[in-house]
Amino acid sequence: MKTLKIAIQKSGRLNEKSVEILKNCGLSFENYKSSLIATVANFPLEILFLRDDDIPEYVQDGIADLGIVGENVIVEAKAEVNYLQKLGFGKCTLKIAVQATSKIQNLEELNGKAIATSYPVILEKFLKEKGIDAAIRTISGSVEIGPGLGLSDAIFDIVSTGATLKSNGLMPFADVMSSEAVLIGNKSILDNPEVAELLQRIRSVLSAKS
Ligand code: ATP
Numbered sequence: 788m789k790t791l792k793i794a795i796q797k798s799g800r801l802n803e804k805s806v807e808i809l810k811n812c813g814l815s816f817e818n819y820k821s822s823l824i825a826t827v828a829n830f831p832l833e834i835l836f837l838r839d840d841d842i843p844e845y846v847q848d849g850i851a852d853l854g855i856v857g858e859n860v861i862v863e864a865k866a867e868v869n870y871l872q873k874l875g876f877g878k879c880t881l882k883i884a885v886q887a888t889s890k891i892q893n894l895e896e897l898n899g900k901a902i903a904t905s906y907p908v909i910l911e912k913f914l915k916e917k918g919i920d921a922a923i924r925t926i927s928g929s930v931e932i933g934p935g936l937g938l939s940d941a942i943f944d945i946v947s948t949g950a951t952l953k954s955n956g957l958m959p960f961a962d963v964m965s966s967e968a969v970l971i972g973n974k975s976i977l978d979n980p981e982v983a984e985l986l987q988r989i990r991s992v993l994s995a996k997s
């Protein structure tokens with residue numbers, strides 16, 4: 788029997804809850820900060836600890852059979868994977884925001900403007916759907932400083948409390964996508980009995996919680 792592999796975030800917002808849900812499924816494994824791979828003692832499973840951005844592709848390419856990652860990261864990576872189960876944590880919303888002093892008042896007024904983001908794929912899809920022709924400036928982080936520096940007229944980013952926006956003189960303008968952590972699987976593992984067993988355990992952990 789082949790040992791399954793599941794990829795989860797090594798450190799960051801999804802790590803703790805991802806480890807917790809696997810432990811609550813009765814899986815026994817060591818969770819050392821330094822290790823990149825853990826073997827589950829009581830189930831044919833290995834856990835790979837990765838950057839979240841790498842998880843969708845690893846699952847798509849079959850390097851991992853399963854993964855736990857935010858929907859936003861899957862969509863951004865354009866990964867072809869099966870969505871097996873929403874997990875109820877890591878919830879956030881991706882929003883367009885503008886400067887609190889901005890004259891931009893509706894989506895049409897973004898035409899001809901520049902939007903800074905780390906999520907160009909999701910943003911481009913949204914703008915296309917809305918028929919808006921705006922320039923996308925892709926930067927890898929701290930997008931909130933863009934408008935103040937004159938780099939962009941608006942930003943597109945993950946917003947949870949809005950405190951970061953506010954402290955940079957920005958206000959939320961349009962909701963584009965809501966996201967949460969999901970369990971994904973490689974397209975070819977659907978009828979694997981161990982995957983079915985694990986999925987069933989995850990679902991009973993989730994339903995015991997709600
Ligand atoms: P990594 O080092 O693995 O690349 P990261 O810095 O890209 O980590 P985190 O900040 O840990 O990522 O966020 C992981 C995921 O958590 C996000 O992709 C998103 O789905 C979710 N999330 C939930 N709330 C927030 C939030 N307030 N800000 C950012 N991400 C959030």
Ligand code: ZN
Binds near residue numbers: 838839840
């Ligand atoms: Zn990341």
